[in-house]
Amino acid sequence: METLSTPLPSLPRNSTSLTVKNDHDHDHPVFLHIKQCTNSSQLGQIHAHMLRTGLFFDPYSASKLFAASALLPFSSLDYARKVFDQIPKPNLHSWNTLIRVYASSPEPLQGILIFLRMVHESPYYPNKFTFPFVIKAAAEIFSLCVGQALHGLAIKASLGADVFISNSLIHLYLSCGDLDSAYRVFTMIGEKDVVSWNSMITGLAQRGCAEKAFQLFQEMEEEGVKPNDVTMVGVLSACAKKLDLELGRWVCSYIERKGIRVDLTLSNGMLDMYTKCGSLEDAKRLFDMMEEKDIVTWTTMLDGYAKLGEYETAKQVLDTMPRQDIAAWNALISGYEQNGKSKEALSLYHELQQSQIAKPDGITLVSALSACSQLGAMGIGECIHAYVKEQGIKLNCHLTTSLIDMYSKCGDIKKALDVFYSVGRRDVFVWSAMIAGLAMHGQGRDAIDLFSKMQETMIKPNSVTFTNVLCACSHAGLVKEGKTFFNQMEPVYGIRPGIQHYSCMVDMLGRAGLLEEAVEFIEKMPILPSDSVWGALLGACQIHGNVELAELACRHLLELDPENNGAYVLLSNVYAKTGKWDGVSRLRKHMRVTGLKKEQGCSRIEVNGVIHEFLAGDNCHPLSKEIYSKLDEIVVRLKSAGYVPNKSHLLQLIEEDEMQEHALNLHSEKLAIAFGLQYVEVSQPIRIIKNLRVCGDCHSVAKLVSRLYNREIILRDRYRFHHFSGGNCSCKDYW
């Protein structure tokens, strides 16, 4: 056992000195030893000594030891808590310190509970030091209502004007997304210090108000407050969010000009700005110049390469960095996932699990679950969910959102709802994801009900929530309701409709057959209609076979996006549907000449954790022969039940009847159905994910198969889900 380098001075063993609380007592030599402690065993010896001598039972002396046990670099929260619990009558300083360490620990809620205990059990009132700590704890758990209560208490205690407390409140309100309250506190501060500005700038930048953050930085300068390194980290983060490289470069030169201290964190901030704004050259130059690098430096660089699609280099960085922590793996996994390389993301996740180099955390799982959502890989998604449970990982809102999104997009809306109802905390993302899930499964009414419930909980909807609500109305044909929500957006909720909301409205009106109204709606739009708006109109024209409007929509769409092959395909479908085969062949020729290709139809199906992919007319699958013979069998059985192929869904102009039928049968979703009937367990639904919209013929086939083979088929197409069972589809043929 280690011993103290200097012997402890002999301490008085009688109790007379213990009750003395005058100033000279504060200089007790043992305090010097506490200060000089370099490891926990030294501290343990002092603790033992103080217990032996009785010094520990003096609240002031105990508070000194406790502060050291809680705050010194080698300290552990467990030990600190034990020390605290031994103090017979902790003083206010000790209470404050305990709240402080919990506030920045993995269990900030404890900080609030300790605060409540202090208020009830101790003779002390919270003072100006207590509030910043407990408010921080509330911010850490994003509890707006606790924060508001604390704000009220601080005012009652006449501490409302304390700049430290105000700064903590700004941070709290911004963390909880209440920008207005944060700004109100900010403007009420008489003498704003640099931290007041920093809290505001950083918080706004993080909450997606980069523009406002930058404005505030300029105001700060005008008011003569000198920005420091923390300010600049926030400003750089705003530049990164704005993806404004020029501004970011200007900020870097500003830092140099003003001689602002550049520490490792600020260097990392600059590096992050460069990679986010897409300049790997600037980032690399800075990286090479940096004398000190930490794991964040390496990870930021790796993240930059991964996000910009330079996977090889990213992997090299991963292999050369001094220590691979989980954040590094996360950067690469999410890089793959966000660039649509879901399979690569999952295989890297698998590699991580196998290698056990680092332990997956919440962020890893969020990325892996998103990859599952994209692929429709429910088996793998379920394994990840099981892992979360096994490891006792607590569901935060990010993870909850991802699980709901995964189950929804993999076709199991019931499991998505289970997750939704199992959690105690739901933020706007969680609610929005659940509404989106119900929307894509055609449960428009339920989505609207959930939207009402959400408002009962006082969670404010955001722009995405409205996109999902309008989408729900659109898929369920709830035109009246959709119009009402749209009209309420700005006056009631203060959210100005964006282009995606206009697209949803056009889609909703169009699907419902109100094509003229949709056109009028577009004409009255206060913002320029985007390609998505015209695309929605064109899609509706396909459903309702309106050639004239389809041509108009297509023209506009191609003006905005000449390379949009989808536009040609949709228009060609309208021609085909209305029997205008000359139009079809004209378009086909144009596409051939200009080299535009229709996106290839692709269907995926997961069996025992393995994902099988089928392209239209594909015979690459090792079981291809069996699949085609199964398909032949299905067609015979369907025909005897009265099925007539619907050839209007063919893109090509194929003269011969038999050839037409053959081309229809090659659609990828039919191959997947044939495969699913053979290889998916009878008790399980057949889940298919398709990249394009399902065609009418495949839709009829799936309905019939579900009846004749008594199987449930769940098909996700580009826009929504179709649940086939007993010869019917959940979309009620409205899609």
Next chain:
DNA sequence: TGTCATGGCT
């Protein structure tokens, strides 16, 4: 004894 800082989600 204090407040602010570099990655993830709908």
